Amino acid sequence: MAALERGLSILEAFTHAGNPLSLAELSQLTGLYKSTILRLCASLLRCGFLHRLDDGRYHVGPAVFQLGRIYQRSFKLGDAVVPVLRHLVSKTGESASFYVRDGESDVCLYRIDSPHPIRDAGVAEGDRFPIDDSACSLMLSSLGGKPCPSPEMRAEDIVVATKQSRRIAGAAAVLSPVFQLEKRLAGVLLLSGPESRFTDAAIGEMTRLLLDQSAHLTQVLGGDARPFLRALAETAEA
CATH class of the missing domain: 3.30.450.40 (GAF domain)
Structure with a gap:
């Protein structure tokens, strides 16, 4: 449960920022260690909830958009x-x-x-x-x-x-x-x-x-x- 909450806090950081975030920015916004963020981001990337840009910054992935569409329809x-x-x-x-x-x-x-x-x-x-x-x-x-x-x-x-x-x-x-x-x-x-x-x-x-x-x-x-x-x-x- 704690890992899930930390992962969700990473996604929540993008709702306030509204733009791609670096590892350092994610650490500042969530209060999590960079090593923890890297581990959680790896899982979020695999599941499509995050996307990594060429410059190393992260952005929300297509899975978030798909969930949003389901939410809008229902x-x-x-x-x-x-x-x-x-x-x-x-x-x-x-x-x-x-x-x-x-x-x-x-x-x-x-x-x-x-x-x-x-x-x-x-x-x-x-x-x-x-x-x-x-x-x-x-x-x-x-x-x-x-x-x-x-x-x-x-x-x-x-x-x-x-x-x-x-x-x-x-x-x-x-x-x-x-x-x-x-x-x-x-x-x-x-x-x-x-x-x-x-x-x-x-x-x-x-x-x-x-x-x-x-x-x-x-x-x-x-x-x-x-x-x-x-x-x-x-x-x-x-």
């Missing part, structure tokens, strides 16, 4: 998102949604309603909203066209709270982005409910919960969750 976004939404609702009691940008509209792709009789009604899965100056729309616009997240992003740069929803009168929301492969925006996780329940203390708890679940979902989608985890650690220290 993966359904809802299978990853809906359990996260259920978890958010169970922890906060508020409605949880996942929004994406589709052309000139923001789409509520998935949603789990709050169990409270008083909640932000009027939004359902599949609802489309024109692009506007709401917090969700602004986040989809600002992060949708560039590689993210930045390693320097702090909690306040990631999670946005608004006590006056632009789309639903009397509603408040806390939202966080989710990223996928190549640092592209996958969508926005959003907790929403009546303004009266979104106290500063509640928003603080929701912020930590959203950072945790955004990190989890980003990892599932192949994105870099480290900025979320760093921001989460910052909130714990505050």
Whole structure:
């Protein structure tokens, strides 16, 4: 098991680097001895998980691509998102949604309603909203066209709270982005409910919960969750 974990740590190094790596670079990124890396790389090369370039550097091999294709064919976004939404609702009691940008509209792709009789009604899965100056729309616009997240992003740069929803009168929301492969925006996780329940203390708890679940979902989608985890650690220290 330990050898398997060390081998996987070598493959994981390429997800952060994004380019061929030398033996010295692999040692620095993984913390493994060069002799250990050479032994593990020999096995990964034989199985097609690594490819060695003429200059001695390593890159991921075709077997990784084949596994990725299998994952893409079998993966359904809802299978990853809906359990996260259920978890958010169970922890906060508020409605949880996942929004994406589709052309000139923001789409509520998935949603789990709050169990409270008083909640932000009027939004359902599949609802489309024109692009506007709401917090969700602004986040989809600002992060949708560039590689993210930045390693320097702090909690306040990631999670946005608004006590006056632009789309639903009397509603408040806390939202966080989710990223996928190549640092592209996958969508926005959003907790929403009546303004009266979104106290500063509640928003603080929701912020930590959203950072945790955004990190989890980003990892599932192949994105870099480290900025979320760093921001989460910052909130714990505050």
